[in-house]
Amino acid sequence: MIDGAWREIGAGVEVLSGRDGGPLSRTVKRILDPLVFRLRVHPEFSAPLLSADVAQALHTELLAHADTLRACAAWFAVLKARRRALRITDGNAQELYFTVCFELAVTRGEPRGGDTDGPDAILREVHGGRDTHAVEALDALLVDPAGLRELAAQVERAWADVRPAPADVDGFLDRLRAVHGDASTRRERHERQQAWSALVTEDAPHALGVRIRTAGTAPWSVVDLGLCATAPQQRPDVVDDRSNRPLDRSVAERVRATLRRSRDRERLPAVPELCAEEADRACAPWGLLAEDLQATMVNGVVVGVQLAPLDTHAEADTALVSGIQARLRKEAYVLHARRLLADDQALHPRQHHVVTELAGFVRPYLSRLWARLHGRDVWQEPCTDAADMCALLTGIARSVSLDHRQQIKAMLDPEAA
Numbered sequence: 510m511i512d513g514a515w516r517e518i519g520a521g522v523e524v525l526s527g528r529d530g531g532p533l534s535r536t537v538k539r540i541l542d543p544l545v546f547r548l549r550v551h552p553e554f555s556a557p558l559l560s561a562d563v564a565q566a567l568h569t570e571l572l573a574h575a576d577t578l579r580a581c582a583a584w585f586a587v588l589k590a591r592r593r594a595l596r597i598t599d600g601n602a603q604e605l606y607f608t609v610c611f612e613l614a615v616t617r618g619e620p621r622g623g624d625t626d627g628p629d630a631i632l633r634e635v636h637g638g639r640d641t642h643a644v645e646a647l648d649a650l651l652v653d654p655a656g657l658r659e660l661a662a663q664v665e666r667a668w669a670d671v672r673p674a675p676a677d678v679d680g681f682l683d684r685l686r687a688v689h690g691d692a693s694t695r696r697e698r699h700e701r702q703q704a705w706s707a708l709v710t711e712d713a714p715h716a717l718g719v720r721i722r723t724a725g726t727a728p729w730s731v732v733d734l735g736l737c738a739t740a741p742q743q744r745p746d747v748v749d750d751r752s753n754r755p756l757d758r759s760v761a762e763r764v765r766a767t768l769r770r771s772r773d774r775e776r777l778p779a780v781p782e783l784c785a786e787e788a789d790r791a792c793a794p795w796g797l798l799a800e801d802l803q804a805t806m807v808n809g810v811v812v813g814v815q816l817a818p819l820d821t822h823a824e825a826d827t828a829l830v831s832g833i834q835a836r837l838r839k840e841a842y843v844l845h846a847r848r849l850l851a852d853d854q855a856l857h858p859r860q861h862h863v864v865t866e867l868a869g870f871v872r873p874y875l876s877r878l879w880a881r882l883h884g885r886d887v888w889q890e891p892c893t894d895a896a897d898m899c900a901l902l903t904g905i906a907r908s909v910s911l912d913h914r915q916q917i918k919a920m921l922d923p924e925a926a
Contacts, residue, residue: 510564511541514571521579524586525607538889539607540581545574557710557800580614581607587620591628597636600775605635644768646780651748651761656781660747660760660788667792668744673719674712678728681713685811688895689827698896705895714803718794729810731756735872736879745791755879756796763787763796766880767887777887790886795879802882805892805901809878812902813871818843819850819864829899833906840910842917843867859920863913870909878905 512531515522525536532541546554546567553563554570588606609631613620620628650656687704691697720727722742731737738752751757758766764787768774777783790798795806815830817823818837825831837843846864849856856864866873881901885892892898 510559510567511537511571514568517572518575518578522582524582524589525578533603535603535607539604540578540611541571544608544611545571545578577611577614580619581610584610584613584620587628588632591625591632594625595629595632597632600636604776604778609635644765647761647764647768647784650780650784657747660784663785663788664745664747664760664792667789671719671792671794673723674716676712676716678713678716678720681708681711681807682728682811684708685808686827688808688899689812689829691828692896692899702895705898706893709801709804709893711804714800714807715794717807718803729814733869733871734810734813734875735869736875745796747788755876755883758791760784760787760791763791763883767884770884786887790883797882797886799886799889799891801891801893802886805898806879806882808898809875809902809905810871813874813878816870816874816906818870819847819867821847829902833903837870837906837910840914842913857920860917863916866909866913873909873912874905877909878902881905 515526515532516530522532525533525540527533542548542555548555553559554567556563559567585602585606588610589602592602613631684704685708688701688708690701692701717727721729721731721736721740724741727741730740731742732740735754736742736756737754738757742756743751745751745757746759748759748761750759750762761784764780764784767777767783767787768780771777778786790796793803795803797803797806812830812833815823815825816834816837818834818840821838823834825834842863846856846860846867850864878901882892884890892901
């Protein structure tokens with residue numbers, strides 16, 4: 510619907526469009542979603558499937574902004590030309606200027622021909638305090654009382670906005686097992702993809718994410734899953750971390766982790782915008798905004814609670830979980846730990862951590878899965894492909910296992926020396 514309406518605008522928005530004539534992904538992310546459709550005010554526009562009435566409303570809303578979008582494109586062309594003239598190379602032009610250009614289009618209309626002082630002043634303002642992607646910029650924001658109050662108010666509003674909704678949770682969990690089956694043939698892979706495509710649009714993952722905030726209503730304990738230090742899940746803080754568990758981390762720590770992990774910080778929004786996005790994300794169900802990632806998190810919980818490398822009697826109920834379980838149990842360090850425990854032999858003090866994590870494998874498994882999904886959410890990388898989703902769930906188990914191997918190796922190296 511967005512693509513079709515965009516093409517009806519016609520000439521004048523080429524710099525905001527891709528080669529095929531549709532809007533650039535950054536145009537959607539930085540201009541259409543937050544400024545034209547205003548998804549916080551009109552959440553119905555963000556649904557993966559739109560009813561006829563909503564689709565028509567979205568179409569009308571976009572075309573109503575046609576003149577503003579043409580002016581926005583004209584401003585972007587001007588700023589980009591002045592950027593080249595001034596030899597500015599800092600940051601991504603689309604990421605930095607799209608929202609500024611839309612604001613200029615609304616407040617000033619079309620840019621005046623031949624005017625260079627105005628655009629140059631705008632560029633100086635945008636780049637004057639640059640280094641907005643550095644951890645230092647976050648530290649500066651966190652000592653600003655006004656900024657902290659604004660973030661705290663946003664967290665309070667965002668947390669209150671997430672309300673329980675009716676959903677077929679039991680049916681969702683039963684249907685989820687359909688994507689865990691064998692997919693060795695083309696037909697089976699097609700059926701698995703169809704099942705997963707339907708599941709990521711359901712309301713159950715959202716409903717389960719709301720239930721873990723109310724004592725006794727969720728099928729699992731967030732403490733047993735290792736997602737929170739205490740149950741039920743509490744509203745996140747802006748600065749102070751309640752614990753190092755994924756859903757207990759503050760907004761500031763989540764942003765700090767994003768900046769620390771990101772190799773290409775210039776692709777991220779400036780720190781104040783990143784904090785605002787993270788405040789909404791921290792308050793969303795499962796600490797994730799994207800529906801497909803929420804569904805993947807629930808899928809990971811269903812898989813993780815069945816993983817028991819030390820318990821040979823524990824049986825998985827699907828092919829996917831059975832395969833992960835079998836690979837974990839074949840690990841040499843797992844076999845060694847199992848023999849020691851079976852013979853009631855003493856463990857080396859430095860083995861206790863690994864054995865504890867093996868006994869409660871779901872906790873390190875979900876902690877690592879959540880971190881991976883959080884990264885995808887920040888970078889807007891979907892998990893709608895069933896094969897990709899299954900590979901992710903399998904790879905997380907392998908990643909935890911490799912971490913255990915490194916811990917065992919580090920323990921043995923000094924002894925060997």
